[in-house]
Amino acid sequence: GENVEQHPSTLSVQEGDSAVIKCTYSDSASNYFPWYKQELGKRPQLIIDIRSNVGEKKDQRIAVTLNKTAKHFSLHITETQPEDSAVYFCAASDSGNTPLVFGKGTRLSVIA
Amino acid sequence: GAVVSQHPSRVICKSGTSVKIECRSLDFQATTMFWYRQFPKQSLMLMATSNEGSKATYEQGVEKDKFLINHASLTLSTLTVTSAHPEDSSFYICSVRGRLGNYGYTFGSGTRLTVV
Numbered sequence: 001g002e003n004v005e006q007h008p009s010t011l012s013v014q015e016g017d018s019a020v021i022k023c024t025y026s027d028s029a030s031n032y033f034p035w036y037k038q039e040l041g042k043r044p045q046l047i048i049d050i051r052s053n054v055g056e057k058k059d060q061r062i063a064v065t066l067n068k069t070a071k072h073f074s075l076h077i078t079e080t081q082p083e084d085s086a087v088y089f090c091a092a093s094d095s096g097n098t099p100l101v102f103g104k105g106t107r108l109s110v111i112a
Numbered sequence: 113g114a115v116v117s118q119h120p121s122r123v124i125c126k127s128g129t130s131v132k133i134e135c136r137s138l139d140f141q142a143t144t145m146f147w148y149r150q151f152p153k154q155s156l157m158l159m160a161t162s163n164e165g166s167k168a169t170y171e172q173g174v175e176k177d178k179f180l181i182n183h184a185s186l187t188l189s190t191l192t193v194t195s196a197h198p199e200d201s202s203f204y205i206c207s208v209r210g211r212l213g214n215y216g217y218t219f220g221s222g223t224r225l226t227v228v
Contacts, residue, residue: 020146025151027205032215034216034217041203041222041224042221042222043205043219043220043221043222044156044219045215046217049215049216051215071185089155089156093217097143097209098209099146099158099161099207100156100158100207100217101158102156102157103155103211104154104155105154105155
């Protein structure tokens with residue numbers, strides 16, 4: 001089955017700096033890669049996703065890149081703000097009615 | 113995307129009792145629902161895949177006799193934690209995948225179970 005590795009587990013950045021979180025996956029059949037932000041006690045909130053037919057996607061301060069050959073994808077947050085502080089999860093799945101497999105999460109702290 | 117309702121949001125029960133958690137797909141028929149468990153400061157771990165009209169598929173290490181899943185209709189899946197113990201205290205959350213061609217997943221609001 002799919003295995004998703006996520007690094008780093010914790011990340012502290014100064015407000016205004018960029019943050020990068022990296023994930024690798026194992027199953028070459030995976031073709032959908034979402035990123036979630038989760039606040040304590042809440043459901044995961046989708047912030048951006050990418051499908052395997054594209055290499056990069058951007059939405060304002062957030063971007064995701066995908067390297068299918070290397071089986072890794074990354075989340076980039078620019079101009080970080082204190083409200084970006086949360087736990088971020090990457091995940092992967094294929095195109096069937098199959099579950100998402102999550103990485104272990106990254107706790108991002110943006111220091112004002 | 114899909115709209116998923118999960119109840120209850122919080123429940124406290126005594127050790128040895130059973131608790132039922134409901135997950136409803138409000139706007140489309142979900143033949144499959146996924147149940148996850150999340151312990152504090154950990155990731156979401158898939159417990160089981162709930163299939164309408166048939167038995168659920170459990171992940172390795174998840175006791176099917178303890179975590180009973182019923183998916184009797186296309187809009188409702190239930191997870192019953194039987195003979196709950198303090199170590200079952202966790203955040204339980206369901207998920208469905210959108211309609212064919214829509215890659216996105218929708219999550220319920222989650223249930224915080226505390227066993228005392």
